[in-house]
Amino acid sequence: MGTKILALAVKEFLALMRNKVARMTLFVPPLVQLIIFGYAATFNIRDISYAVYNQDSGAASRELLAHFSGSPYFRQKAVLTSDRQIAPEIDNRHVLLVIHIGPRFSSDLLAHRPARVQVIIDGRNSNTAALANNYVSEATEAFNRDWARTHGWGQPPAQLFIRSWFNPDLLSRWFIVPGIVGLLTLVVTLLTTGLSVARERESGTFDQLLVTPLGPFDILIGKSIPGLVIGMAEATLIMVAAVFWFDVPFTGSLLALYLGLFLFVVSGIGIGLMISSLAVTQQQGALGVFLFMVPAVILSGFATPIANMPGVVRYVTYFDPLRYFLVVLRGTFLEGDGVGVLASQYAALAVLAFVSMVLASWLFRHRGS
Amino acid sequence: MNRMRLSGLIRKEFLQIVRDPSAIAIAVVLPFVLLLLFGYGISLDARRVPLALVAPNSPQAQQLLGGFYRSQYFMPRRYATMSAARNALARRRVDGIVWLRSDFGRRILGRGDAGIGVFVNGVDANNATLISAYIRGVWSNWLAQEARDRGAAIAVPVEVEPRIWFNAALRSRNYLVPGLIAIIMTLIGALLTAQVVSREWERGTMEALMATPVSMGDILVSKLVPYFVLGMAGLALSVAMAEWLFSVPLRGSMLLLFTASGLYMLVALGMGLLISTVAKNQFVSATIAVVATFLPAFILSGFIFDLDSMPFPIRLMTHLVAARYFVAILQTVFGAGDVWPVVLANAAGLCIMAVFFLGLSWRLSRKRLD
Numbered sequence: 001m002g003t004k005i006l007a008l009a010v011k012e013f014l015a016l017m018r019n020k021v022a023r024m025t026l027f028v029p030p031l032v033q034l035i036i037f038g039y040a041a042t043f044n045i046r047d048i049s050y051a052v053y054n055q056d057s058g059a060a061s062r063e064l065l066a067h068f069s070g071s072p073y074f075r076q077k078a079v080l081t082s083d084r085q086i087a088p089e090i091d092n093r094h095v096l097l098v099i100h101i102g103p104r105f106s107s108d109l110l111a112h113r114p115a116r117v118q119v120i121i122d123g124r125n126s127n128t129a130a131l132a133n134n135y136v137s138e139a140t141e142a143f144n145r146d147w148a149r150t151h152g153w154g155q156p157p158a159q160l161f162i163r164s165w166f167n168p169d170l171l172s173r174w175f176i177v178p179g180i181v182g183l184l185t186l187v188v189t190l191l192t193t194g195l196s197v198a199r200e201r202e203s204g205t206f207d208q209l210l211v212t213p214l215g216p217f218d219i220l221i222g223k224s225i226p227g228l229v230i231g232m233a234e235a236t237l238i239m240v241a242a243v244f245w246f247d248v249p250f251t252g253s254l255l256a257l258y259l260g261l262f263l264f265v266v267s268g269i270g271i272g273l274m275i276s277s278l279a280v281t282q283q284q285g286a287l288g289v290f291l292f293m294v295p296a297v298i299l300s301g302f303a304t305p306i307a308n309m310p311g312v313v314r315y316v317t318y319f320d321p322l323r324y325f326l327v328v329l330r331g332t333f334l335e336g337d338g339v340g341v342l343a344s345q346y347a348a349l350a351v352l353a354f355v356s357m358v359l360a361s362w363l364f365r366h367r368g369s
Numbered sequence: 370m371n372r373m374r375l376s377g378l379i380r381k382e383f384l385q386i387v388r389d390p391s392a393i394a395i396a397v398v399l400p401f402v403l404l405l406l407f408g409y410g411i412s413l414d415a416r417r418v419p420l421a422l423v424a425p426n427s428p429q430a431q432q433l434l435g436g437f438y439r440s441q442y443f444m445p446r447r448y449a450t451m452s453a454a455r456n457a458l459a460r461r462r463v464d465g466i467v468w469l470r471s472d473f474g475r476r477i478l479g480r481g482d483a484g485i486g487v488f489v490n491g492v493d494a495n496n497a498t499l500i501s502a503y504i505r506g507v508w509s510n511w512l513a514q515e516a517r518d519r520g521a522a523i524a525v526p527v528e529v530e531p532r533i534w535f536n537a538a539l540r541s542r543n544y545l546v547p548g549l550i551a552i553i554m555t556l557i558g559a560l561l562t563a564q565v566v567s568r569e570w571e572r573g574t575m576e577a578l579m580a581t582p583v584s585m586g587d588i589l590v591s592k593l594v595p596y597f598v599l600g601m602a603g604l605a606l607s608v609a610m611a612e613w614l615f616s617v618p619l620r621g622s623m624l625l626l627f628t629a630s631g632l633y634m635l636v637a638l639g640m641g642l643l644i645s646t647v648a649k650n651q652f653v654s655a656t657i658a659v660v661a662t663f664l665p666a667f668i669l670s671g672f673i674f675d676l677d678s679m680p681f682p683i684r685l686m687t688h689l690v691a692a693r694y695f696v697a698i699l700q701t702v703f704g705a706g707d708v709w710p711v712v713l714a715n716a717a718g719l720c721i722m723a724v725f726f727l728g729l730s731w732r733l734s735r736k737r738l739d
Contacts, residue, residue: 029660036683040668043495045678064527090534092710093701096677115527123536124704125544127413127495128675133531134502137509140529147526156525157515158433158473158483160508162501164491165458172494286655294403298410303673305496307464308412327461334492341460 004214008222015199016192016226026192026230030184034238037180038246041303043172048073048132049095053080058106063147064117067139068099074135090122096132097121109147166334174249177242178329179302182264182322184238186296189231189265190289193272196223197364198285216365220357224269231265242333252332256339260328263349267321270356277363296320324348374583378591382565386595400553400603401610407549408615411673413541415499417444421454421463427474432514433485436507437467443503458490465489465500535620535704546617547699548672550607551692554630555666557600558637559644563658565592566645566734585734593638600634601627611703621702625712629702632719633695637662639726640691646734666692671700694718 017023050068054061068074077095080086089095100118108115119136123129148155167174200206209219239257242248271292279285299306299313300322306314317323324345331337331345339346420443424430437445446463448454454466468486470476476483487504489497512525536543569575578588608626611617619626640662648654668674669683670692676684687693694715701711 033660033664036686037668040679040683040687041674042678043498043674045675047677049677091705091708093697109526114525116530117527118530118532120532120534123533123539124700125671125675126533126536126539126541127544129533129536130502130539131495131498133533134498134505136529136531137502137505140527144526151526153526155481156512157477157481158485158508158512160485160487160505162487162489162504164489164494164497164501167491167494167497170491170494170497175493175495290659291399295406295410298406304411304413305415305493307418308414308416309410313406313409330492335459 004212005218005222005225008214008219009225012196012223012226013229015196016230026188027234030188030234030238031241034177034180034184034241035245038173038177038242041172041176041180043127043131043176044170045128045131045135046073047075048097048135049075049077050097050099051078051080051086051089051095052076052099052101053083053086054099054101055103056101056105058110060106060109060115060147061101064101064105064140064143065099067143071135071139074139086120090120093122095122096128097136099136109151112153173246174334175330176303177246177248178333179326181235181238181242182300182325182329183297183302185231185235185261185265185325186268186322187293188234189227189268190272190275190293192230193223193227193269194275194279194289195282195285196227197273197276198279198282201279202281217361220273220361220364223273224266224357227269227272228265231268232261235261235265248333250333251336253338254332256337256342257328257332259339259346260325260332260342260349263346263353264321264325264328267349267353267356270353270360271321273360274356274363277360296322299323300326302326318348319352321349321352324352371583371587374581375587375591378583378587379594382591382595386599397603397606399556400606403553403556404546404549404607404610404614407552408542408546408610411541411545413495413499413545414539415442415496415503418442418465418500418503419444419446419463420500421446421448421457421466423448423451423454423466424469425471425473429474429477430469433469433508433511434467436511440503440507442500443507458488461490464496465504467504542615543617543704544700545673546611546615547703548670548696550604550611550630550699551633551670551672551695552663552666553603553607554600554634554695555637555662555692557603558596558634559641559662560655560658561599562592562596562638562641563644563648563654564651565596566642567648567651567654571651586731589642589731589734592642596638596641597631597634600637601631604630604634617703619703620706622707625707626699626702629695629698629712629716629719632716632723633691633698635723636691636695636719636726639723639730642730643726643733646730662692665690669693670696672696688718691719691722694722 016026052065054065069076078089080089080098086098086100089098098120100120102116105115105117117140119133121129121132147153164170197206200209214222243250272289275288275292276285279288299309299317299320302322306317306323309317327345328342331342420437422434422437422445424434434445437443448457451468454463454468457463458466466488468488470484473483485508487501489500491497516525533539569578604627612619641658644654644657644661648657666672669687669690672692676687676693679687697715698712701708
């Protein structure tokens with residue numbers, strides 16, 4: 001039996017790899033996407049463009065502004081001389097924020113009275129606005145510390161020391177790139193298996209396959225093997241690129257990573273074969289892959305946290321294999337996780353893999369041609 | 370061009386759409402489902418962040434901790450020891466730890482040199498930054514309260530008054546939902562249209578069409594009109610959902626929104642037609658449409674990732690992505706209103722791309738059978 005399944009697996013490989021375009025679509029776009037998205041998909045903001053409207057002539061305001069112009073996060077673009085100039089600067093997207101210092105700023109500070117600074121931020125992109133606001137408070141806090149020390153103000157009774165674990169510089173690339181590994185592995189696995197049964201149907205070889213001595217389950221295994229091999233190989237390639245090109249640290253155990261990868265690829269194959277068994281034509285197969293993939297990516301926590309989703313949507317994410325694999329990826333890359341900590345993720349992936357394979361073989365037998 | 374032939378062809382395209390359930394699925398069901406999914410699924414606003422608190426029971430510590438319990442951003446949990454809290458962070462039960470040492474109260478009253486240790490899980494860097502900002506907010510509220518209670522001796526020199534224009538509550542939905550409209554119209558325009566010419570080639574009906582007296586221009590226009598109508602219907606559905614389901618304010622004018630969207634629709638259709646004309650094979654054209662239009666619209670358009678923060682070469686590349694101009698118009702018209710300098714500059718970009726793509730696909734399609 002084993003040799004027959006192997007023969008089928010070899011045939012599937014040939015069907016996939018003999019076509020030059022198919023070969024290209026399997027290997028070139030994923031790597032190009034990794035490179036482009038790895039650079040483009042960042043939540044870190046730099047070079048926040050700002051304008052200054054300073055009505056104060058004292059040294060204190062210049063000192064405060066020096067904290068902004070000296071920071072790598074900020075880039076000054078304009079100096080305003082009247083109130084009316086603020087709105088156009090923001091509306092036309094010339095600057096992200098305007099720092100407005102009132103005329104009594106220096107005299108207030110020298111008289112030991114708290115001074116206020118108004119910061120107007122373009123809120124069209126609320127995430128950028130929130131991050132910019134955070135950098136503004138950091139710069140002001142640094143100024144406050146200096147000023148309090150040199151001008152005899154009392155220190156605040158408690159200081160805040162914020163440290164971030166696993167990603168000390170808070171580079172969002174370290175978060176996104178392992179995510180892209182999961183995303184691209186899912187795409188490749190689904191594309192290789194999602195069209196395989198439909199291709200047989202379209203070219204009429206499906207019936208021939210059914211009259212061979214192979215049982216339906218053998219056929220499914222034979223169709224799974226290329227997906228498994230290509231999925232694992234491609235994931236390895238992308239992970240090597242993530243570590244050596246993007247310098248994302250790998251701190252956990254390789255065994256833990258590959259156990260997760262194996263279970264994830266198998267559940268992806270199960271889902272791909274389910275789609276493929278349902279589809280009559282390759283186009284429907286491609287459409288089905290697309291219809292599954294888009295929500296699977298959005299609901300996986302790839303770019304936005306699952307914790308922020310409303311209750312009902314959060315329950316839907318439990319059916320998404322990518323959700324668990326992303327935890328495995330980020331855990332093993334950044335948090336130094338071993339097999340033990342990730343046990344619950346493996347359990348969920350194993351259940352999904354088992355159910356999807358059983359469903360796929362049921363659909364395969366009952367949907368005929 | 371002959372009016373009667375053209376209307377006949379357009380009628381044929383409409384019938385083909387109406388009769389094919391999968392086209393209706395992409396045009397009507399897909400936007401609906403996508404908008405629901407994206408609208409509810411994508412949110413960058415951290416709410417009820419699980420936070421570990423390790424603190425003594427002194428009244429000074431309790432006063433600071435009270436701020437975390439009152440805040441809508443946190444779901445605080447007390448842990449007895451720092452090692453228990455560390456363990457919870459490693460197992461992803463909490464996203465951060467606030468640690469006050471047992472001598473916190475004494476130090477506050479004494480020399481005023483107490484330290485507050487904050488540890489956040491930095492794996493999701495964006496979330497970690499937001500959480501730190503919320504923690505800093507609780508801390509500065511507490512400082513202000515202390516200053517009021519104890520007199521100006523510990524007052525803070527400079528206080529920042531942030532004014533967030535257009536979106537004071539910083540709801541991420543207000544900028545994500547308008548951007549989504551660009552994604553959906555890209556899907557309808559490019560993904561659907563990418564199939565229509567290559568389908569005729571694959572099924573061999575292109576030859577039949579060529580044998581008729583209709584011109585190539587007629588064929589292209591007849592392919593454009595129904596999908597343009599479909600796209601504008603998808604737009605109306607999306608705008609209605611944005612307004613009534615997600616209550617995203619529309620500050621600009623509806624007329625401008627629809628005009629700009631019509632312009633973008635032409636660009637998307639042009640890209641779809643071009644892919645379709647070049648590929649002549651449905652599978653290849655679907656793949657190209659996803660890789661060349663959908664993914665860039667998602668990642669390189671400013672829809673979710675800030676364009677100004679990208680490295681320079683990538684930022685240059687985004688100028689070739691049509692969705693970039695449309696997303697800028699959408700975010701401005703929804704968020705800020707009819708700001709003409711922004712709208713006109715981006716509309717000019719769209720016009721150039723529309724002429725380019727439509728012109729190129731018209732040039733490339735000939736009545737030839739090779």
